[in-house]
Amino acid sequence: MTAAISASGLVKSFGRTRALDGLDLSVDTGAIHGFLGPNGAGKTTTLRILLGLLRADAGDVQLLGGDPWRDAVALHRRLAYVPGDVTLWPELSGGEVIDLLGRLRGGFDARRRASLLERFDLDPTKKCGTYSKGNRQKVALIAALASDVELLLLDEPTSGLDPLMEAQFREIVMEERAGNRTVLLSSHILAEVEAVCDRVTIIRAGQTVESGTLAELRHLTQTSVTAELAGPPSGLAELPGVHDLQVDGTRVRCQVDAGELNAVLGQLTAAGVRNLVTQPPTLEELFMRHYRTDAQAGDDPSRGHPEVAR
Amino acid sequence: MTALAGTGPLVRLCLRRDRLKLLIYVLVVGAIPIGMAAAYKVLYPTAAGLQAFADLSMSTPATVGMLGLIYAPTVGALTAWRAGLNGMFFIAPVSILLIVRYTRAEEAVGRRELLGGSVVGRQAPLTAALIVVCAVDLLLGVFIAAGLISLGLSAAGAVVMGLSAAAAGWVFAALAAVTAQLTVSPGPARGMALVMFALSWLVRAVGDLGRAQGLAWLSWLSPLGWVRLTRAFADEQWWVFVLFVALGAALAAMAYALSARRDLAAGILPVPVGPAEAAPALNSPRALAWRLHRGGLLGWSVAAAGFGLLLGIVGVSMAGFVDAPQMQAWAQRMGAHDAGDAFLFLTMFVLGQVISVYAILAALRLRSEEVEGRAEAVLATAVSRLRWALSHVTIAALGPAVLLIVLGLTIGLGYGLTAHNLVQDSPRLLHRTLLTLPAIWVVAGIAVALYGWLPRRAAALTWAAFAVFLALELGWELQQVSQSLFNISPFAHVHWSIQVTAAPLLGLTALAAVLAAIGLLGLQRRDVG
Numbered sequence: 001m002t003a004a005i006s007a008s009g010l011v012k013s014f015g016r017t018r019a020l021d022g023l024d025l026s027v028d029t030g031a032i033h034g035f036l037g038p039n040g041a042g043k044t045t046t047l048r049i050l051l052g053l054l055r056a057d058a059g060d061v062q063l064l065g066g067d068p069w070r071d072a073v074a075l076h077r078r079l080a081y082v083p084g085d086v087t088l089w090p091e092l093s094g095g096e097v098i099d100l101l102g103r104l105r106g107g108f109d110a111r112r113r114a115s116l117l118e119r120f121d122l123d124p125t126k127k128c129g130t131y132s133k134g135n136r137q138k139v140a141l142i143a144a145l146a147s148d149v150e151l152l153l154l155d156e157p158t159s160g161l162d163p164l165m166e167a168q169f170r171e172i173v174m175e176e177r178a179g180n181r182t183v184l185l186s187s188h189i190l191a192e193v194e195a196v197c198d199r200v201t202i203i204r205a206g207q208t209v210e211s212g213t214l215a216e217l218r219h220l221t222q223t224s225v226t227a228e229l230a231g232p233p234s235g236l237a238e239l240p241g242v243h244d245l246q247v248d249g250t251r252v253r254c255q256v257d258a259g260e261l262n263a264v265l266g267q268l269t270a271a272g273v274r275n276l277v278t279q280p281p282t283l284e285e286l287f288m289r290h291y292r293t294d295a296q297a298g299d300d301p302s303r304g305h306p307e308v309a310r
Numbered sequence: 311m312t313a314l315a316g317t318g319p320l321v322r323l324c325l326r327r328d329r330l331k332l333l334i335y336v337l338v339v340g341a342i343p344i345g346m347a348a349a350y351k352v353l354y355p356t357a358a359g360l361q362a363f364a365d366l367s368m369s370t371p372a373t374v375g376m377l378g379l380i381y382a383p384t385v386g387a388l389t390a391w392r393a394g395l396n397g398m399f400f401i402a403p404v405s406i407l408l409i410v411r412y413t414r415a416e417e418a419v420g421r422r423e424l425l426g427g428s429v430v431g432r433q434a435p436l437t438a439a440l441i442v443v444c445a446v447d448l449l450l451g452v453f454i455a456a457g458l459i460s461l462g463l464s465a466a467g468a469v470v471m472g473l474s475a476a477a478a479g480w481v482f483a484a485l486a487a488v489t490a491q492l493t494v495s496p497g498p499a500r501g502m503a504l505v506m507f508a509l510s511w512l513v514r515a516v517g518d519l520g521r522a523q524g525l526a527w528l529s530w531l532s533p534l535g536w537v538r539l540t541r542a543f544a545d546e547q548w549w550v551f552v553l554f555v556a557l558g559a560a561l562a563a564m565a566y567a568l569s570a571r572r573d574l575a576a577g578i579l580p581v582p583v584g585p586a587e588a589a590p591a592l593n594s595p596r597a598l599a600w601r602l603h604r605g606g607l608l609g610w611s612v613a614a615a616g617f618g619l620l621l622g623i624v625g626v627s628m629a630g631f632v633d634a635p636q637m638q639a640w641a642q643r644m645g646a647h648d649a650g651d652a653f654l655f656l657t658m659f660v661l662g663q664v665i666s667v668y669a670i671l672a673a674l675r676l677r678s679e680e681v682e683g684r685a686e687a688v689l690a691t692a693v694s695r696l697r698w699a700l701s702h703v704t705i706a707a708l709g710p711a712v713l714l715i716v717l718g719l720t721i722g723l724g725y726g727l728t729a730h731n732l733v734q735d736s737p738r739l740l741h742r743t744l745l746t747l748p749a750i751w752v753v754a755g756i757a758v759a760l761y762g763w764l765p766r767r768a769a770a771l772t773w774a775a776f777a778v779f780l781a782l783e784l785g786w787e788l789q790q791v792s793q794s795l796f797n798i799s800p801f802a803h804v805h806w807s808i809q810v811t812a813a814p815l816l817g818l819t820a821l822a823a824v825l826a827a828i829g830l831l832g833l834q835r836r837d838v839g
């Protein structure tokens with residue numbers, strides 16, 4: 001399979017801030033690729049480099065077989081972009097903006113436009129100045145989805161959408177899978193990415209930390225277990241898939257891999273459960289753990305030890 | 311009074327956001343009348359001098375239209391005349407803009423909603439805005455009064471003058487409080503209030519100019535008329551303040567009633583709708599740029615036409631007014647028919663500089679489109695940076711040409727119709743108006759060049775360059791700046807007092823083109839957004 005996007009060693013600094021610090025990203029043609037990271041990780045900067053709006057300080061980047069900086073106009077005929085914070089011209093109506101952006105891109109499907117308007121429940125006659133954030137987001141999404149392009153670059157496209165519209169968006173992206181379009185979906189909502197993406201790249205502080213299929217990354221989805229027991233537990237440490245075990249008398253805390261939950265619960269009930277809380281980890285917790293591991297191992301001297309840095 | 315809960319903290323929030331700006335506003339706008347009073351004391355030490363100046367001013371329709379009537383030939387009364395309505399050019403718009411900023415603009419961006427969740431009553435933001443703006447206006451009035459008293463002018467006159475400024479500010483603040491309830495977005499709320507300001511100006515000007523025709527009563531219909539009708543330093547009419555307070559209170563009451571009735575973030579007027587589909591012509595960056603600029607250009611054109619007609623008509627009366635022999639000789643040297651022509655040349659030149667402001671704003675639209683992320687939306691499509699930038703640069707180049715043509719034609723029309731020589735006068739005056747165009751292009755070119763290479767500082771540096779050009783000109787006119795230094799300014803080469811030849815015009819045009827090209831080259835090479 002060929003790569004629709006391949007970037008390696010991307011570096012981009014804004015003054016003293018290093019937004020990208022050797023980022024790698026590879027997106028296969030036809031894949032729906034999740035691009036995950038907390039706020040400020042460099043997702044938007046990466047997308048802007050892919051669009052040729054920013055020029056990388058170092059690194060190689062190829063988009064649809066071209067150079068995004070040099071061949072911007074030719075490449076943009078073949079892609080559509082939805083920015084994370086959509087701003088539109090207040091004096092134009094939503095319908096006008098959808099048509100204008102579609103025409104500037106080189107044409108769009110009028111039937112698809114009509115059906116998307118209906119599915120997203122958007123009134124195209126309102127002036128953009130009076131739209132809410134969610135409605136502005138819908139305008140940009142419809143303009144992008146209605147155009148007949150090979151690649152969709154979506155930067156946190158569901159921020160501002162209500163849950164109903166979010167579900168609608170997921171459904172539409174799932175349909176794109178059948179249409180053989182490539183989608184790069186930047187997000188910080190793990191559930192959204194899990195629901196629609198084939199492959200995922202996770203970045204932090206301008207660097208790629210994980211990249212692979214969801215199955216490969218499944219180990220990231222550990223469940224956090226906190227239990228209050230009748231007596232002290234036994235045998236938990238020996239079980240496979242148990243991490244970060246803390247036993248404090250009859251209180252137990254640990255992280256458990258998705259497949260191993262049953263065995264852990266068996267050991268807990270054997271000791272007698274008084275109270276039990278289980279919780280899937282948030283994305284933030286995953287990143288926090290990456291951060292802690294780095295700091296303890298001291299494998300990145302440039303970053304420094306948090307205690308020392310403070 | 312749960313509706314007013316939280317007013318105190320909101321007042322502090324407004325002051326926290328703008329305290330420095332508000333202070334500068336009070337000091338600068340307040341210093342103008344105080345400075346004028348000081349200047350009049352020095353310039354006209356004798357009663358005869360004051361009388362001559364007052365007579366001269368009152369016999370010029372343009373000044374009566376702009377500034378109203380002089381009620382007495384004294385330093386105080388002249389100050390109240392010269393600074394009273396002049397100050398309203400600052401006080402009324404600032405009061406309007408501040409009220410909308412604290413009320414409707416906050417709602418439109420959703421910050422009001424953030425506060426609505428805390429202990430803030432529904433009338434609290436409106437009340438806080440009115441308190442802050444009215445207090446600032448009052449502070450300004452007190453500052454003016456104190457300054458004039460310290461110069462030895464009569465206390466009653468000084469207080470009436472300061473209070474007139476404050477009270478008129480209150481009326482326009484209350485007016486803006488009403489318009490802020492009407493529309494969903496802040497732009498039209500500001501626009502409606504500013505149009506009302508312009509209308510009260512017009513009504514007052516017609517009243518003052520047409521007093522011989524029995525139209526003086528019109529001035530009584532306008533709050534701006536009342537600013538002069540309080541007759542500071544000329545038999546003060548204290549009761550006129552009843553009018554200010556009554557109108558202000560009525561408008562504020564209306565604002566509260568509307569505010570109580572409507573939903574948060576909703577308006578009273580229906581939300582304007584547009585077409586569900588774009589017209590076929592809206593298919594290029596150029597079409598988009600035209601769509602974005604056309605409203606502003608239309609507004610400027612209407613203003614240029616109004617000024618042009620007025621000036622053309624006034625120019626004829628100026629011909630008889632400044633008919634001194636040395637003016638005649640100078641006018642002939644420049645190819646002007648008479649002193650009236652010379653007056654028009656000067657005014658056209660100054661209005662050309664005002665039109666430079668349009669050119670700068672149009673060119674800097676590139677920057678605001680970029681900052682607000684709308685450039686990104688266009689540049690992410692199959693539109694090159696050059697094509698996008700040229701769409702706005704074209705407007706910055708052609709817009710001023712349109713405005714100058716409108717100005718020249720209407721001046722010619724007004725002058726020609728009044729002097730009964732339309733066919734001869736119009737082309738001559740249009741030609742002279744268009745001479746400033748290359749200088750305007752240079753200013754726009756500077757904006758584009760800076761935008762390409764120093765985008766963050768482009769706006770500040772462009773305005774600074776423009777200010778330097780104007781300052782050089784002022785210094786040159788006062789003979790403090792040498793001709794060669796003044797020549798840095800593009801306006802030096804099309805100045806109204808010189809005979810302009812083709813060479814400087816071509817030179818300025820070429821310079822403007824080079825500057826624009828440099829800017830566009832910079833844009834090709836830098837990051838966008």
